[in-house]
Amino acid sequence: MATRTPPAPSSETKVPRTERGRQTLRKLLDAAAKEFGEKGFHEASISGITRRAGMALGSFYTYFDSKDEIFRALVKDMSGQVASHAGGAITPDLAPFEVERAALRAFLEFARDNKEVYRIVDEAEFVDPASFREHYETTARRILTRLKKGEAAGAFQPGMEEAHAWALMGMNVFLGLRYCVWDEDTDADRVADMANDLLRNGIGRD
Amino acid sequence: MATRTPPAPSSETKVPRTERGRQTLRKLLDAAAKEFGEKGFHEASISGITRRAGMALGSFYTYFDSKDEIFRALVKDMSGQVASHAGGAITPDLAPFEVERAALRAFLEFARDNKEVYRIVDEAEFVDPASFREHYETTARRILTRLKKGEAAGAFQPGMEEAHAWALMGMNVFLGLRYCVWDEDTDADRVADMANDLLRNGIGRD
Structure with a gap:
């Protein structure tokens, strides 16, 4: 992924006071995304996360108390990343339908570059239902x-x-699953055009 | 649920030859839907399923070899039930947009009466990814x-x-999650009308 957003503050996460601390937290969350994304919550381990982050096991506990806690922070962080990617694609000059197209296009790109986002958010339905719900409610409000x-x-x-x-x-979530996570053959611009046309005009012929 | 569809045949399920056998299989699948829906795959047990079905543990093995196998059969069965509910609401006299409205309306009703369908299909993403994919691919083809x-x-x-x-x-899956599984306050007819209007005309003003 090209741009890295700062970790979303969470009530449980010990918010680092230094830039170095923020970078360490970012590394831990990125490593957790890979670990949970590949192995799933139950098979994932704290040592697997610190190994991927190239850190000593003890560093983990400066930021999180448990696997559950970093998973919760990760769902919140990914939710924030989805939001900031969509938000970053929206410029003040865009008309309302162009805004929706840009937001979907940015989401499709994010899903393609971060395929684990689906697995992690979807697994939250079982591991941490409150975070799952919060992600979709927040996104819908936006x-x-x-x-x-x-x-x-x-x-x-x-x-x-x-x-x-x-x-x-x-609509956007399912298009991302089908055309960015499962299969990348379809051009994301084409998918975004189709969806934007559906949103604008519907599929009725008159 | 008012109507019960026959269990979908699966290559692994031992297809019962008698009506009584088919009823027993139906009971097992309904009990499995409750057990997996309430407890999730990992906490669910074969004895929990047969207890809910009011059967001896041994009866289970007439039909399935393992918890994995009945879970796989259940996802296929639920997928078939979603299809047959939508299909049952479509009558030959309906115009194309009325068909889409009726299919969504029937799906919303099914989701409201069988809230566990979301949890089971969603958990298949982790427990049995092939069934998860098959469900959505089949539904999309239909x-x-x-x-x-x-x-x-x-x-x-x-x-x-x-x-x-x-x-x-x-669109349909997310409306079902929000207005039938999480919360039943919103009238399903109103949701179906809104979705049908979006599909027909889009949200553009011109």
């Missing part, structure tokens, strides 16, 4: 804010509500 | 067949393809 903004600007139909945000989120 | 039929009838835009089916499936 989408709804965009939809209401587009409605206010006169680009989207009146009456945008939560269900529209969930429909759009589901 | 949706694409409907979309192409609607296109041929002149109701849908030309060029319906697999990505449209995945977008529609994702």
